[in-house]
Amino acid sequence: MPKTQTATLRPDGLSCASLGPSLSALLREWLPRQRWFAGKGRPVTDLALLSVTELHPDCLHILVRAGYPQPSANSPLGGIPAHDCYQLLLGIGDSLSPRYSPAVLGRVTEGPLAGLLVYDALQNPRSASQLLERLRTPGTAGALRFERDTRVPIPGGLAPRLLEAEQSNSSLVYGEAFILKVFRRVRPGINPDLEVPWALARQGCTRVPVPVAWFRTSSPWAATLGVLQPFLHGAADGWAQALAALASGHEFTEEAYELGQATAEVHLALAAAFPVEFQGASETALLAAGMAERLRDAIHAVPELLPYASGLRSAFTELAALDSPRPAQRIHGDLHLGQVLRAERQWRVIDFEGEPARPLPERRRPQFPVRDVAGMLRSFDYAAHARRPWRPDWALRCREAYCAGYAAEAGWDPRAEPGLLRAYETDRAVYEVMYEARHRPDWLPVPMVAIARLAERPGLRRLTP
Ligand SMILES: Nc1ncnc2c1ncn2[C@@H]1O[C@H](COP(=O)(O)OP(=O)(O)O)[C@@H](O)[C@H]1O
Ligand SMILES: [Mg+2]
Incomplete structure (x- = not known):
């Protein structure tokens, strides 16, 4: 157990107003370095404590609002909100074992905590046990x-x-x-x-x-x-398993088929648990408009997309033209190989948060289940391009197996909705291009391969030998 001396906080010292100045300098420096910080690479320009709760005499629970400059529209950082609220559990003490030094934010110089050491309590076993x-x-x-x-x-x-x-x-x-x-x-x-x-x-x-x-x-x-x-002890996530299969030259079609079944099972249960609504022309037009807008922003930020712009837009005009009502329901919202675990030959689905950047009411709205299917298909493609030599044929076989497994369980085949599938895959690939341009430029070619494929209009594609 780490040596942490108990700091006795005066109850009247525990307010956002009094602690704010104490912690502000440390948090401004520490927050942008955390991998979960959404405004990566940008300074925290304003900071406000929203709530402070004493969990234990040496552990504070804090909600903090951090603001960072909104990037200009033509920057690859476009579209990120300028404020986010973060949850912190901060340990407070006179000292901490050097073993836990990576957890330390620093020593407070003013206010009710003056002279005390502040650290990320989740990295400290004693505080984690208390939680x-x-x-x-x-x-x-x-x-x-x-x-x-x-x-x-x-x-x-x-x-x-x-x-x-x-x-x-x-x-x-x-x-x-x-x-x-x-x-x-x-x-x-x-x-x-x-x-x-x-x-x-x-x-x-x-x-x-x-x-x-x-x-x-x-x-x-x-x-x-x-x-x-x-x-789930001993479970490995789908991404690790797909990469292991590729590295050893193995197919992944059996796993993909079963993953399709698992996805369909989850969708059927979601349709039973939450309301299902039929969405027609006005909703698909709105959906297509949102995708087209994201594409516009992405083209501004990543000029490599420009040659494909009209082909990509055609995916969204096709979507807008779909007017017969289709069932929309609660879905996973961010499904990919990293969100599924396999243990004892059983796929489990985790992380139902949806897209963390979107407000919760939006994430909880009914959507077309094809969106999840498209997410998983993009993930097979990513795995196939993760290492050289690229194996697009491998991804294609996973894709067919996954859809077949889904169809066997759900009673309808996602491949029977090519317009919806292409639009969602395109929207996802555009997001990936933005993400890679911002965080991992080395990976940009991966979604760009998909962009080139998705930009081909299906009618024209059939004409090519
Ligand atoms: N129930 C679980 N059993 C085993 N490992 C899990 C479980 N839930 C999550 N994990 C592991 O934690 C990782 C992150 O979980 P996840 O819910 O996806 O969090 P995040 O929102 O941070 O992506 C997963 O990729 C997986 O490796
Ligand atoms: Mg996750």
Whole structure:
């Protein structure tokens, strides 16, 4: 256990107003360096504490609003909101074992915490254990409420381990038995990563780990803050498995077929759990307009897209022309190989948050399930282009197997909706181009290969030998 001396905070010292100046300088420096920080590469220009709660005498729960400059429209950083709210758990003490020095934000120079050391509590096993204890014993701490499904036993004393994976949140594994996802970017409303697995479990769907405990806040607005669920021991994610198959020259069609079945099972359960609505001409026109706008922004930011502009736009005009009503329902919203785990030959689906950059009401709206299918198809293509030599034929076989598996379970084949599928794949590939241009320019050729393919109008493609 790390040596942390208890700092006794005066209750009257715990206010956003008094702590703000104490923590501001440290947070401005530390936040932009976190991998879950959305405004990567940009300075924090304004910072405001939205809530402060004393979880333990040496651990503060904080919601902080960070603002960063909005980039100009023709920058690859375009389209990112200028403010985000982040959840922090900060440990406070006189000292911390050097073993945990990467967790340290620094020493406070003024205000009620003057002279004390501040560190990321999730990186400290003692604080991480205290958090699990809070979840085991439901109750409140200020505006925070800890809740659990008391039918599921959670043993005490499970050793915590922070996941090192590239993540948009922070996840702690406890005793290889449970995993706690602490949402970093917090938005008002219930998080679908709690709402959806619960609803699926009620439908008897076994494709998702079911939440066993969670915590939320009511200040400054109601929001879900974290979810504890069973840890699938020995499971590997679909991306790792696909790359391993490629590296050893193996096919992935059996896995892809079963993944298609799993996706369809989840979609059927979602359609049973949440309202389904029929969307026709006006909704598809709106959807197409949104995609066209994203394409316009992307072309401004990444000129490599320009030669394909008219071909890509044709995918969206075709979508806008689809006028017969189709069922829309709750979907995963961000489905790809990194969001599926396989253990004991069973695929499980995780991370129902949807696109973290979008507001929750938008993510929770009914959408066409083909969107998830398109996400997975893009992911096969990504895997096939992750290493040289590129294997587009491998991706094509995965694609067919995945759709066949989906059709076998759902009773309808996504390939029977080529217009919808092409539009969603195009929208996704445009997003990927923006992402790679911004974060990993070396990877830009991967979505660009897809862009070239998707820009070919299907009618013309048939004419080519
Ligand atoms: N129930 C689970 N069992 C095993 N590993 C999990 C589980 N849930 C998440 N993980 C691991 O944690 C990683 C991140 O989880 P995810 O929910 O996708 O978080 P993020 O929103 O940060 O992407 C996954 O890629 C997976 O490796
Ligand atoms: Mg994820």
